Amino acid sequence: MKPSFDHIVREHGQTVLRMTRSMLPPADADDAWSETFLAALRAYPGPLPDANVEAWLVTIARRKATDIMRTAARHATPTDTLPDGLSQIGIPDAVRRAASDGIAGLRHTYLSSTNGPNR
């Protein structure tokens, strides 16, 4: 007797979502979840292994997640030259800012010690 597909979603939806979320960012994980259950529904009840529906779903989910990761990787744009980063060199204010940050830190340490229980 094949259970209703709804029963399968209720039973295993959470596990599959945890799995896709462990592999992908949330929006992609949701897409992988949807694609997994759509693929399962298209095949259902078909050659469904009675004993381990969850293993079957997890296998589909891993494949869907991998597909989505590959697609994302293909969409990244490779380049020969790295983009310019920020430089601290030649900025007049940089040294002063670093010094004042340092002093602020010291002052905090100093005040903390004078406010201590031994005062």
Added chain:
Amino acid sequence: MNTTEAETDGLDRLRGRLADTAAKEGLLDVSYTLLDSPVGPLLLAATDQGLVRVAYEIQDHDDVLDSLAQTVGPRVLRAPRQLDETARQLDDYFNGTRRSFDLRLDLRLTRGFRRHVQEHLTAIEYGHTQSYGDVARALGNAKAVRAVGTACATNPLPIVLPCHRVLRADGSLGGYIGGLAAKDTLLTFEIRA
């Protein structure tokens, strides 16, 4: 394993999305939803032919879904949008603004004399009742009183096919698939409306 509320919310949303896509692609044998009503939560189930099942909570909704999976097909999902119109008409009925239903029905779960009886039920008007014997006579088989009772007890579409309007000859309630309290509630508000 514990499930957090955020996860449940996310999962409900995903289930809804899955149901919408599956319905659009014609992948479902049965769509269903649950409707709150004065006679308790009702399960409404439809195929692409029309409304196929209405079930009371005392009929055990999980059992009903299982039996739909066996008899109609296992590709069953909770797909509320597919039953929006049915739910709206039932809400109107319970609010007293609707006296009959205008819905496509899928009567595949019934056949023969039972189906004949169930189809006749729509001839009993809102707020009116007939006895099991009246129904048997109307169908040209005065001796089929018990068969009429069985047909009412196996009605796949209670409320929509109004078996609650069939009583014993002495005016007592007889039986009802939704329980006698539900039958009493429906008849009382129909007569009062």
